Amino acid sequence: MLKHLYIKNYTLIEELDIEFCKGFSVITGETGAGKSIILGAIGLLLGQRADSKAIKAGSDKCVIEAHFDLSRYAMDDFFVQNDIEQDAEDTILRRELTASGKSRAFINDTPVALSLMKELGESLVDVHSQHQNLLLNKQDFQLEVVDIIARDSADLEAYQKSYAAYQEAEQNLRTLEKEIEQSRREADFLQFQYDELSAAKLNAGEQQKLEDQSETMSHAEEIKQALYDAENYFDGEEGGALSLLRNATSSLHSIGRVFASSEELAERVNSCYIELKDVAAEVNSLLSKVDFDPAELDAVNARLDRIYELQKKYHVTTVEELLELEEQIGKKLSNIENSDENIAEQRKKLAELQDKCQQLADKLSSKRVKAAREVEKQMRERLVPLGMPNVRFEVALTKEQLGRNGQDKVSFLFSANTSTVLQPVSQVASGGEIARVMLALKAMISGAVKLPTIIFDEIDTGVSGKIAEQMAQIMHEMGQQDRQVISITHLPQIAALGAHHYKVYKEETANGTVSHMQKLSSDERVTEIAQMLSGSDVSDAAIANARQLLRL
Structure with a gap:
């Protein structure tokens, strides 16, 4: 799991030094406060290409460093095969960018190729953003889901x-x-x-x-x-x-x-x-x-x-x-x-x-045929509580010529009600429905793949109310299985179910706009969720509603 994140001189972040906890955590903040910047920094640790323009104005270097606890995950082979010293309880990934355009990557202070950092990073963190919903268009992804199960x-x-x-x-x-x-x-x-x-x-x-x-x-x-x-x-x-x-x-x-x-x-x-x-x-x-x-x-x-x-x-x-x-x-x-x-x-x-x-x-x-039936069963069980009582989800398997992954073509067919003909999920599901389908898929495959950290970036788009609460409950349950789940959200129903709550906010300083992130105390959570419910003018009713959501 991600234990600690340090960011210095990255876009609007002057310096960020914050600890993360196991289980289900939420990150909130106004639009433009810098949540996407933090995700961008994490993306660099996962092997994404760097741009020197991301260095904070006036600085000649930026550093992004994360510490992971991998003691519950069998990852020794990676370090042995690549001749890198390992401390399972404190594995360190670091990227350094300079204004001249140079980029360096380190694993446990050992310089490594970016491709190697990407290989390890993909085993440590799965970042699910809205654009990842497009994976439902791709047969390779659908086949991979079936193979995982x-x-x-x-x-x-x-x-x-x-x-x-x-x-x-x-x-x-x-x-x-x-x-x-x-x-x-x-x-x-x-x-x-x-x-x-x-x-x-x-x-x-x-x-x-x-x-x-x-x-x-x-x-x-x-x-x-x-x-x-x-x-x-x-x-x-x-x-x-x-x-x-x-x-x-x-x-x-x-x-x-x-x-x-x-x-x-x-x-x-x-x-x-x-x-x-x-x-x-x-x-x-x-x-x-x-x-x-x-x-x-x-x-x-x-x-x-x-x-x-x-x-x-x-x-x-x-x-x-x-x-x-x-x-x-x-x-x-x-x-x-x-x-x-x-x-x-x-x-x-x-x-x-x-x-x-x-x-x-x-x-x-x-x-795969047996797994397809299991996927259908689990997806129906997971989607019904998410506001789809009449959902139909089918994994269609058809034969093709032998290829690199066998002879099977997979298509996820979906209908939110009994009167609509089953069609490929990416063609008929609404934005909110696709978000729920992807969450259900992630929850299902996370049980089969030991991935230390999963980050959901506004997966709640297009949902609200009771459905949002059910989505939060799923993420909370995922965080109970030796896994760290972090959700970036705008919904108070999801924010309230987080075991830990972080807030991202901007501050105007003499050196310009700066983004910050802090872990909220119990009282600060009440205020934050009340603001999410009612806006900047926090009423007593909003405070009471926030306390009710937090079960305080």
Whole structure:
């Protein structure tokens, strides 16, 4: 429930700091006193968009903060999932607006996205204003009411998951059919491409190997001459490196018996001789292999030219990409060849998912039919005391194609008397009747949904007298079920039944008009309700009437 509300520098409110109580509370005040401003501030805490023009003139920042006691409501998952510290007895929502247009949102002093504040706010407070009566025009709202009474959220979630899978399979089938149709139109061309690439008998890595081979063969004479020269340097007739190293080793060995250090040097030179001899042998081997064959070079270059031609044609740069393209085209041709089988398989999968959706939708429908009868029963029971003794209220359920919420279309049909044909409630109910219908709906669904705080903004429009008293009694009863109900009202019959009474009023100051809100004492309530009964000139009769309404 809402425990405390603090507003600073918001439109006509300079500073408001007020405590709220559990149960049924009422807020009264003259038109234009600022009741809608307070609702607007609460709306910002529920995630509504902010306008810097709402900041009080002359101020550069406004702050709106509310404290909630959620200890009786299981909301731990929200805070755990969003990594926000929680104090169930004191959950704080705060919005800050600056004149520059910046807006910041906080939950328990943790900065959060506005969407997250909206998600939490919608679980904390339900504000019912006159424009919300338009929900009776919307089938989604009417279906939601039936689902709440049916308590079918788990079944609806299971259906929606199944329906999402069905839609995905349906899209996959359409995509497959489109691709196959396109491929069939291109089949001859695809076959030509595949045959061309397949005939090339490409191998991964062959391009680099061929390019190296072409480069070597193109410079065969140069390479052969260099190898020949190297061979002569190693072991030529005029004294090569190997001969010189052998002589150096012999010279060092010859003095070994008189100069011991020369033996170590001789071994080192001998090691060089062995290594160099091995290199010379490899050079000789390479020399025998290098040969210039014009025909082989032409064949290598012809193969490279074909590879380059294919790469240019298919807009790629490597043989590997050509091989990948060949594989892709092969798959397309395979799909064309097996298209009927693939489509049949996909259609079978789609049919299976549709059957599953239908089964889950039928289960939902069954629960909704039972819930519809319960809604009809409860609505009649709630509307009769509200001045509609001959009311008829029917929940019409009709079948449609499977959709996101199942296959049921819901329409609330209404007649205030026995002689009028049942028609959609939004088309035939008067303003006062719609207000009573919405109150009855809210009272009914509030019993199924644990919502901490419900605010009714002038739901009494179009009613008076005994009916207003009955509406107040319903709101009072709603406030007894671990719920906080706040009614903004102009009717003394409703104001009198509030367990707590707040008044909003304006005051002219040196800084302009300022709105205030205060909780009324018992005597102040008598005066306020008497003024609501008789106007600014409060008579003794009005005082007595007010006391009677308050049962004092």
